Amino acid sequence: MWSVQLDPVALGKLELHLRGALARFEFEADDEVLLRDPQNIRIAAYRPGEGLSLIEMPAHPDFTGLRRGPGELPPHQALVTDGFITRDMEEVLQDGSTILHVLQFGAVDHYARVRAALAVVDAARVNVLPLSAADHEVVKEAVHAYGATEILPLPGNGDYSPKVAAIVEEAIPPRSRQGFCVFFTGLPSSGKSTVANQLAVLLKERGRAVSMLDGDVVRMQLSKGLGFSREDRDTNIRRIGFVAGEIVRHHGVAICAAVSPYQESRDAARRMVGENFVLVYVATPAEICEQRDVKGFYAKARSGGMQGMTGVDDPYEPPTNAEVTLQTSGVTPEENARVVLRHLHAAGWLSGDTI
Numbered sequence: 001m002w003s004v005q006l007d008p009v010a011l012g013k014l015e016l017h018l019r020g021a022l023a024r025f026e027f028e029a030d031d032e033v034l035l036r037d038p039q040n041i042r043i044a045a046y047r048p049g050e051g052l053s054l055i056e057m058p059a060h061p062d063f064t065g066l067r068r069g070p071g072e073l074p075p076h077q078a079l080v081t082d083g084f085i086t087r088d089m090e091e092v093l094q095d096g097s098t099i100l101h102v103l104q105f106g107a108v109d110h111y112a113r114v115r116a117a118l119a120v121v122d123a124a125r126v127n128v129l130p131l132s133a134a135d136h137e138v139v140k141e142a143v144h145a146y147g148a149t150e151i152l153p154l155p156g157n158g159d160y161s162p163k164v165a166a167i168v169e170e171a172i173p174p175r176s177r178q179g180f181c182v183f184f185t186g187l188p189s190s191g192k193s194t195v196a197n198q199l200a201v202l203l204k205e206r207g208r209a210v211s212m213l214d215g216d217v218v219r220m221q222l223s224k225g226l227g228f229s230r231e232d233r234d235t236n237i238r239r240i241g242f243v244a245g246e247i248v249r250h251h252g253v254a255i256c257a258a259v260s261p262y263q264e265s266r267d268a269a270r271r272m273v274g275e276n277f278v279l280v281y282v283a284t285p286a287e288i289c290e291q292r293d294v295k296g297f298y299a300k301a302r303s304g305g306m307q308g309m310t311g312v313d314d315p316y317e318p319p320t321n322a323e324v325t326l327q328t329s330g331v332t333p334e335e336n337a338r339v340v341l342r343h344l345h346a347a348g349w350l351s352g353d354t355i
Contacts, residue, residue: 012130082106241269
């Protein structure tokens with residue numbers, strides 16, 4: 001018997017199917033299969049000709065009192081949302097026969113959205129469903145299985161009551177208080193780390209919490225043991241991208257400086273971080289990088305004493321989608337750092353009138 005690990009969205013549909021809220025769960029295989037949750041816990045078994053059988057219902061350590069099963073809610077009118085509760089929705093919910101179904105999967109994590117609902121609605125009137133609004137027909141079927149006699153259209157956009165507004169601002173701060181990642185790429189000895197460190201100083205002067213992910217340091221810690229094959233280089237950049245994404249999601253600033261020679265792995269890092277990503281190409285020519293090489297790597301590679309040196313016998317793919325391109329000849333690191341700072345300010349990542 002082999003196994004399949006379900007992502008959270010698929011797991012939510014399976015749970016509701018096992019609870020009887022959904023008639024079908026799309027899964028077929030020619031052999032016996034174990035279905036596991038993201039923590040690798042066995043949830044159900046699939047056997048050809050027999051279908052699915054429950055092993056253990058998915059666990060929800062969060063909002064346990066709000067995750068009711070079918071039959072646990074009285075007949076009701078339903079408001080279904082994957083957003084924050086507005087004043088207009090509060091007015092609708094004044095009708096005691098209306099229940100708010102908060103969908104777990106949305107653009108903002110459900111913790112903030114459920115807390116906002118509980119700030120203005122009695123817990124008995126809130127139910128959390130492990131579904132996404134993108135699965136419209138699935139949501140409709142499940143909500144009716146939970147006792148909804150009618151799914152009410154969401155009222156106009158409206159605004160938020162003070163309690164909800166405070167939670168919204170905490171969950172979705174203005175851009176000038178969001179985290180972001182500045183990712184420096186360029187040939188070895190192009191000056192990436194020097195400019196990156198100067199940018200970190202300028203941002204700290206402006207009160208931002210900054211985490212540095214320098215390529216050399218990362219290779220000694222996070223990526224210790226990796227070599228310089230393309231696969232290992234890609235793994236290194238993906239690790240940097242993952243850590244940077246976590247920093248950004250917690251409203252911090254991640255400054256990364258790594259050769260990152262391949263477009264594909266840089267794009268993977270961008271996807272991990274999301275839209276709060278700024279790629280800076282330090283476009284120092286190879287001959288100048290070689291002149292600056294205090295470690296002697298270029299000379300060693302050209303003499304045959306080192307293989308896989310980017311810019312000598314291994315390629316560097318200049319980025320095609322850099323937000324900022326820097327030239328370092330005749331320009332100080334601070335001047336280049338201020339070029340990046342001005343870009344961040346113009347894009348709204350930094351507040352204030354002066355740079």
